[in-house]
Amino acid sequence: xxxxxxxYLFSALIIGLFLITVMSKNILYAMTSLAAGMVLISxxxxxxxxxxxxxxxxxxYVGAVMAxxxxxxxxxxxxxDIKEKNTNNAxxxxxxxxSALVLVLMFAAPIFSENIQALYxxxxxxxxxxxxxxxxxxxYLVPFEVAALMLLVAMIAxxxxxxxxxxxSLTEDMGADDEIMIVKxxx
Amino acid sequence: MIGLSHYLIVSAILFxxxxxxxxxxxxxxxxxxxxxxxxxxxxxxxxxxxxYYNDLTGQMFAFFIIAIAASEVxxxxxxxxxxxxxxxxxxxxxxxxxxx
Numbered sequence: 001x002x003x004x005x006x007x008y009l010f011s012a013l014i015i016g017l018f019l020i021t022v023m024s025k026n027i028l029y030a031m032t033s034l035a036a037g038m039v040l041i042s043x044x045x046x047x048x049x050x051x052x053x054x055x056x057x058x059x060x061y062v063g064a065v066m067a068x069x070x071x072x073x074x075x076x077x078x079x080x081d082i083k084e085k086n087t088n089n090a091x092x093x094x095x096x097x098x099s100a101l102v103l104v105l106m107f108a109a110p111i112f113s114e115n116i117q118a119l120y121x122x123x124x125x126x127x128x129x130x131x132x133x134x135x136x137x138x139x140y141l142v143p144f145e146v147a148a149l150m151l152l153v154a155m156i157a158x159x160x161x162x163x164x165x166x167x168x169s170l171t172e173d174m175g176a177d178d179e180i181m182i183v184k185x186x187x
Numbered sequence: 188m189i190g191l192s193h194y195l196i197v198s199a200i201l202f203x204x205x206x207x208x209x210x211x212x213x214x215x216x217x218x219x220x221x222x223x224x225x226x227x228x229x230x231x232x233x234x235x236x237x238x239y240y241n242d243l244t245g246q247m248f249a250f251f252i253i254a255i256a257a258s259e260v261x262x263x264x265x266x267x268x269x270x271x272x273x274x275x276x277x278x279x280x281x282x283x284x285x286x287x
Contacts, residue, residue, distance in 0.1 A: 007194075037224075038223075049247075
């Protein structure tokens with residue numbers, strides 16, 4: 001009973017929040033609703049018994065990725081509304097819906113076959129985090145190491161890319177910038 | 188009772204929302220947000236399949252998707268900042284500089 005209520009509540013809220021993310025003209029609203037939707041998605045993971053995945057979703061996605069977005073938004077104009085010239089909306093919705101449907105059918109097709117068996121079945125009486133650890137550090141050790149290396153490379157690349165020419169002001173108000181630059185030059 | 192198909196339907200709806208966002212948005216930061224929506228939709232599907240087939244592979248793939256998304260954000264935001272310093276905007280239509 002609680003599962004049904006939680007499922008419908010979470011899915012309605014997530015769909016609404018993600019619609020705001022996609023439709024909103026304001027970056028701040030879009031980012032806030034995206035973060036809220038991701039928190040609720042971790043609720044889905046807890047319902048599904050994937051406790052560790054839910055915690056990772058909260059820590060990595062809502063904690064780290066959203067903080068990164070919020071940090072990056074300081075470089076851009078967050079309060080101004082975005083002007084976008086939109087193409088034909090009905091066509092976009094039709095194409096998006098159709099291709100998503102085709103994709104889902106493609107990936108859902110194996111589900112209807114009968115002889116699916118678990119590759120790494122869950123162990124009885126073992127908690128989810130422990131179980132994940134067992135599989136991750138035995139069967140998926142090499143991909144895990146590769147992912148760690150990739151995160152390191154991405155971190156260094158991000159720092160180097162963002163750190164280039166950090167002394168140049170980025171704000172849109174060029175007049176004020178020029179004044180600051182003039183003041184700097186006079187010194 | 189809630190079955191696997193319920194979760195897959197929610198995942199498909201969220202995926203199409205993200206796809207519409209990718210097709211519709213012209214701002215690069217908004218494009219990134221739409222990509223995150225799509226990745227999260229796929230993660231829901233993986234977790235649900237993992238639960239209903241009693242198999243841990245789905246959760247493993249969800250972990251790797253999260254790791255890839257995190258590194259994508261780290262590199263992508265760096266590129267966006269460099270681009271904003273160069274162009275002064277994040278509009279996709281302004282980026283046709285390689286058209287020749």
